[in-house]
Amino acid sequence: MKHERKALTGLRSKSRPRALKRPWAIAGLVTMLVGLMLGLMPLSGNAQASALEQWAATASASSEYGGGWAASRATGEPDVYPLCGDRTGAWAPRSSGADPEALEV
Known part of the structure; x- marks a missing residue:
């Protein structure tokens, strides 16, 4: 059994x-x-992705520190990133006081 x-x-x-x-x-x-x-999975490994790149054409600011930090520096293809710090080529306001500043692109 x-x-x-x-x-x-x-x-x-x-x-x-x-x-x-x-x-x-x-x-x-x-x-x-x-x-x-x-259609969520491709059948082959040839899937292509494309990136959309856009940059500002014009810019105006409430104030500017000077020519190297003018509002116009915020237009066009980025030329400062990924570097950071106090660099010419990026917009900066006239003073670093408590008053709000604005950059319009």
């Missing part, structure tokens, strides 16, 4: 499809198929 139970148990576990023993595999497969059907 003990041997029969072992044999039946062995048959039961072997007769189950392999994928049912790993439910995460089925979930991954279903996710991939749904993604492909919705």
